[in-house]
Amino acid sequence: MAARGVLDSTASNPLGRPRGIWSVLHLDPILLFLLLVLISGGLFVLYSGADRNLDVVKAQGLRFGIAFVVMLVFAQLDPSVFRRWAPWLYGLGLVALIAVIFVGIGAKGAQRWLALPGLPRFQPSELMKLVVPMMAAWYLSRHFLPPRLSRIGVGLAIVLLPMVLIVKQPDLGTSLLVGMAGLFVVFFAGMSWKLISAFVVMVSVAAPVMWFFGMRDYQKQRVLTLLDPQSDPLGAGWNIIQSKTAIGSGGFDGKGWLQGTQSHLEFLPESHTDFIVAVLAEEFGFIGILILLSVYFLIILRCLYIAVTAQDSFSRLVAGALTMTFFIYVFVNVGMVSGLLPVVGVPLPLISYGGTSTVTLMAAFGILMSIQTHRRMITA
Template sequence: MMGRSGVVDATSSRLHRPQSIWHSVHLDPVLLLLLLLLCAGGLFVLYSGADASVQAVKSQAIRFAVALVAMVVFAQLDPSVYRRWAPWLYAAGLAGLVAVLLVGVGAKGAQRWLDLPGLPRFQPSEIMKLVVPIMAAWYMSRHYLPPKFRHVAVCLGLVLVPMALIINQPDLGTALLVGGAGMFVVFFAGLSWRLITGFVALLGVAAPLMWFFVLREYQKQRVLTLLDPQSDPLGAGWNIIQSTTAIGSGGLSGKGWLQGTQSHLEFLPESHTDFIVAVLAEEFGFIGLLILLAVYFLIILRCLYIAVNAQDSFSRLLAGALTMTFFVYIVVNIGMVSGLLPVVGVPLPLVSYGGTSIVTLMSAFGVLMAIHTHRRMITA
């Protein structure tokens, strides 16, 4: 029978074993492999969705490379760095949102971008998807959990201020994602069911007010179109009708790569961006969708494992919020394309063509890897 000294020696030996090369570079090999698999599959589908455009694939590959570099950089930082810099990052993010309203660059009726000398054009609202949960986790982790009502109220204020600025751009989809990221922190902090019930009731009361005083006409039209897309089949209902047609026509195994009629005959709008999942469903069918969802599921499962094993409340709250934000991305995009949710312009994560959103998502995964690989050894 092993004595106490033997147990201590075994524990000490295990704690002082050399770290793997992955922990030395602060990367999680499982999560990295799944992300690379998803990105490679995204480029494969994008080639078809962009009508066999090699240039689109090259541009997206460059964006993925930049995003991977950002992920590696974020993974090198100890979570304490994010906690220490949270208020300053939040203040800089708010300053960026205010700058967008004052001197922002507009496109398609929205003013969402900043075009600063020497920097590529970017959306500060995308950066807030990462900054807001960091700030919320910083604030909530400074107090005893579960939080008291006044702490919840302050945290909600920290979330609602950037939401209001983003809605004013207007960009309701991004505002909801930013708000959701912050709210997940509050939820994971141990929000009581009484407060949850009160919050749901408050939303129910505020919904009519938002309809008349917050939502713009085109946003109202999206909700009405969701309820009855056939009311305007050649106008507002065109997107949903064509995307659901593409998904349904794929059947079990699909029509084959580059053989989709809805996208290649230009019936399907935004086939390489927001509606790319309809291209995948038409060409690879239900089986292709299941494979995509399986990869997403494994990524989320790995991220939840990282969150559960985090060593402090700040890291747990932040990891959980970032994971659920990624989950909401998936649900909103697929629900939007399949006609279950209003069209709000949310891309399919790491598959849709885009720039800032990819860098933001990969940076979030870098933060998750930092939380996982910077865990401190517990001495005997």
């Protein structure tokens, strides 16, 4: 009986090493700690950005609680589960995006949400940020890498189809994020620099066509406002002007928590959502921004380590794409708020007030933790 128990134990753990609590929970302690630091600081800044509205902080705390549960659930699943379900989830996502066009719920001139019986309202486009890279990785990892030109073409088609459907909503910002997530998979699979150069040339040639025939008036206005915010200081340029004023007024060490004038005197719009980094910069200055970006850098560094050490092509491609998508979130939001990029409505990850994007991001971290912890189970 005792010998049999030893054999059963070593069968589940070949080297006979006891499994730690992190292995049992399938969580990466380093990544989890960094996420908790970021989220805690985010709630701290959100209280000020929401003009000391404790209800907003409580609501965001509840969303984080739900997001953590989602992350934990995703972390329990073996990466092979994501690989096996990727085509089905992709097909379901396309059906949902098509349904949004016909029966979706509209708000502020956009039709982006679905309300299904028994479920809360949600944005299918947010889910595609996870599904598209998984589908592209599923297809490309089934063949020898680097892929041939024909398979790169199929991979690009997998990425472009949901992008077109999301643009129809219209939601150019989310469409670009979904596209970037999928394109990172194609790039990491071994896309040659010649093809990358050709793609850049094609985009450059298509840009004028998109300007005249593909972009809506409000999207063109965002680009023009970026180039010259003072052309309409009380209208389209107001957000960027006030954001840059808030960032500049913070100086080196800021005005102090709850002491920001741009946000609390209501000069800065969307101070608890898209422009929350301007609140942080005004109240905590250059030091606060440096600390925030350092935490983001450490999270990205840890995620890249998980991607590099993943044990199969599918896991490496998905982990790399999700990591770079997180980076794009940070890059676009900070660039937007500082006046270096057009205003596209991309929230600051795990800092801005929001629900669906928070859950999506934490689900992505759950996938990364799954890749890391299941790798350990095999090699330990």
